[in-house]
Amino acid sequence: MQAPGSNGRSAAAPRGADVVVIGAGAVGAACAYFLASKGFAVHVLERGGVAAGSSSAGEGNVLVSDKVAGYELDLALYSRATWSEELAEYADRWEFEAKGGLVVAASAAAGRALLELAAGQRQRGVDARDVDPVAIGDFEPHIRAGLAAAVHYPQDAQVQPMLLTANLLKLARERGALVSTGANVVGFDLRPEAGGRRVVGVRTSQGTVSCGHVVNAGGPWAGAIAAMAGVELPIMPRRGFVLVTEPLPPTINHKVYAGEYVASTQSENLGLEVSAVVEGTQSGTVLIGSSREHVGFEAAMSLPALRAIANAAVALFPRLAGARVLRSYAGFRPYSPDHLPVIGSDARVAGLWHAGGHEGAGIGLSVGTGKLISQALAGEVTDIDLEPFSPARFAAAASASA
Numbered sequence: 442m443q444a445p446g447s448n449g450r451s452a453a454a455p456r457g458a459d460v461v462v463i464g465a466g467a468v469g470a471a472c473a474y475f476l477a478s479k480g481f482a483v484h485v486l487e488r489g490g491v492a493a494g495s496s497s498a499g500e501g502n503v504l505v506s507d508k509v510a511g512y513e514l515d516l517a518l519y520s521r522a523t524w525s526e527e528l529a530e531y532a533d534r535w536e537f538e539a540k541g542g543l544v545v546a547a548s549a550a551a552g553r554a555l556l557e558l559a560a561g562q563r564q565r566g567v568d569a570r571d572v573d574p575v576a577i578g579d580f581e582p583h584i585r586a587g588l589a590a591a592v593h594y595p596q597d598a599q600v601q602p603m604l605l606t607a608n609l610l611k612l613a614r615e616r617g618a619l620v621s622t623g624a625n626v627v628g629f630d631l632r633p634e635a636g637g638r639r640v641v642g643v644r645t646s647q648g649t650v651s652c653g654h655v656v657n658a659g660g661p662w663a664g665a666i667a668a669m670a671g672v673e674l675p676i677m678p679r680r681g682f683v684l685v686t687e688p689l690p691p692t693i694n695h696k697v698y699a700g701e702y703v704a705s706t707q708s709e710n711l712g713l714e715v716s717a718v719v720e721g722t723q724s725g726t727v728l729i730g731s732s733r734e735h736v737g738f739e740a741a742m743s744l745p746a747l748r749a750i751a752n753a754a755v756a757l758f759p760r761l762a763g764a765r766v767l768r769s770y771a772g773f774r775p776y777s778p779d780h781l782p783v784i785g786s787d788a789r790v791a792g793l794w795h796a797g798g799h800e801g802a803g804i805g806l807s808v809g810t811g812k813l814i815s816q817a818l819a820g821e822v823t824d825i826d827l828e829p830f831s832p833a834r835f836a837a838a839a840s841a842s843a
Contacts, residue, residue, distance in 0.1 A: 457651040458484035458619070460818065461643045462658055463626055463666055466496035467602055467804050468796050469658035470609035471811025476656075477616035479815050484650055485610065485618060486643060488625035492606035495660045495803060498772020500683060500720065500728045501602045503805035504696070506542045506569070506594035510561035512829040513781055517802070518566055519825050520809030521596055528808060531612070535605035536723060542597030542696040543572070543580050545588045545757070552590030555700040559592045568595050583692050583760045590700075597696050599720065602804045621647060629655070629670045631790065639791040640670065656794045656814060661738075661773040663783075663797035672789045675835055676798045678773035680739065682732045682746050684754075686764040688725030696720045698731075699757065713746055717753035719761075727764065729754045731801070733774070740771050774800045784810055784830040785817060794818065795832050 460476050462469045465487035477483045487493070505521055508514035524537065546552040559569040572591040577584060580593060610620055623646070630642030630649065642651045657674075659666040667674035698718040718730040732746045747769055755762045777783060777798030787793040796814050799806050809825075816823045 458482045459652065460484075460654045460656060461486060461650050461652040462656045463643070464494075464658035464660060464663075465491045465606065465610060465620060465622065466494050466658065466660050467492070467606045467609070467807040468660070468799065468810055469656070470606045470613065471807040472656050472658055472796055472814050473613040473618050473620075473811075474609045474616070475811040475815035476818065477613045477618040479819050481815075481818065483613060483618040484652070485613070485620045486624045486626055486645055486650065487620070487622045488646075490622050491610060491620070492603045494662075495772050495774060496602045496606050498681075498683070498770050499602055499774075499801065499804055500718070500730060501600045501605070501804050502696070502802065503537075503598040503600060504542060504594075504802065505562070505567050505596045506544050506592070506696075507698075507802070508562070509558065510565050513802070513806075514562065514565050514567070515825060516782070516806055516809050516830075518596075519813075520806050521598075523808045523812055524598065527812075531608065534608040536601040537598060538600070538723065539595075539598045540695055540720070542594040542698070543577075544592050544594065544698055544700050545577065545584070546590040546700040547588055549589050551700050555590050555592055558700075569593075570595070581694055581697060581758075583758055584697065585757055585759055593695075599696060599722075600804060605804065605807075621645070623647070626666060626669070631670065634791065637789065637791060638671075640793050652792075654792045654794060654818060656796055658796045660797060660803070661775040663775060663795065667787075667793075667795070670787075670790050670793055672787055672793070672832075673835070674783065674795060674797075674832060675778050676775050676783065677735070678738055679776040679800060680732075680734050680736050680771055681730065681774055681801065682743070682750060682769055682771050684729040684747065684750055684769045685767050686727040686729065686761070687767050689721075689727055689764060690725075691721070692760060693719055693721040693727060693758065697757065699753070713743075713749070715746065715749040715753055717757045719754050719758055726767065727761065729761075733801075735776070738773060740773075742769065742771065775803065776800050779834070782806060782810065782830055783832050784813060785827040785832065787832050789836075
């Protein structure tokens with residue numbers, strides 16, 4: 442069976458390239474597209490199939506609403522502009538839907554926190570519009586009554602993540618990139634040079650690909666890939682579940698979630714965290730999340746987590762109580778300990794670059810990440826300063842705590 446979006450082309454791995462991209466998820470596909478658009482000879486290596494990892498197990502969020510004021514929010518706004526400007530002509534390919542978001546709060550205290558968050562976001566350029574509590578039903582007629590506060594985010598959007606990944610790779614191939622599926626990376630060829638080492642090739646189950654640069658876009662496996670080059674990268678998996686309902690009559694107009702979701706994205710808690718995240722799709726199904734927990738790569742279904750997600754959704758939209766769930770699925774989000782993605786070159790191994798650690802925001806941030814990686818690899822001044830996202834910050838933190 443051919444991988445989605447491969448058009449029958451799964452290039453034999455032993456080929457040279459300017460840049461090898463490890464990982465055929467959304468972030469890797471975006472890196473491949475923007476690098477190939479700049480004229481780099483790109484070879485994507487993927488041990489499974491296209492979008493076989495985290496990109497097949499998310500909701501397709503393109504959000505600015507869930508980012509606190511700071512560097513990640515700046516990246517989200519930059520990515521959002523890339524979606525609607527540079528990539529606008531391809532929007533239908535990945536079902537880009539500018540539906541907007543509605544974030545709500547049930548208690549007075551949560552409402553104050555939500556409005557404070559929105560005020561800070563507005564100072565960074567977010568279109569965040571406070572909603573009078575009595576008008577919440579105008580946005581979502583089926584939402585529960587009595588909510589204390591809400592904020593409308595017109596910039597929030599949604600894509601179909603597997604279509605996104607497959608079509609970005611298709612666009613990259615049209616620009617000369619090669620994509621090898623079933624090519625498991627097993628190591629790097631490193632050459633000694635003054636002051637350290639340089640990557641000159643990637644060893645795979647299909648052979649070795651010589652290259653000048655490697656972009657590690659391995660999602661939750663990025664830490665293991667970095668270790669093959671002898672460097673530590675503290676990216677680890679954080680499991681999350683999503684429920685999918687049967688097709689329903691129009692029920693939910695926006696991406697709707699409880700304000701506590703923002704806090705959960707920034708949480709250090711290793712245990713189960715659940716907050717209501719609900720949205721409809723073009724097919725009529727409703728996607729329901731979200732959970733987060735550190736359990737390694739344990740993929741088994743957790744009935745307590747699924748029940749908690751369903752209960753939170755019904756508490757927000759009582760009409761969902763009678764809906765049947767068609768399926769549920771689990772995915773592993775690439776967690777970074779300081780909740781910032783890792784984007785940029787690794788000073789410990791020349792030619793090694795990282796593009797990961799986006800946790801649950803990888804779909805929305807993928808295109809901004811790929812564009813910035815392509816600029817940096819081309820030696821250009823990047824549109825956003827990559828210093829805050831540099832992998833060097835972890836080494837600096839380790840030295841400071843030693």
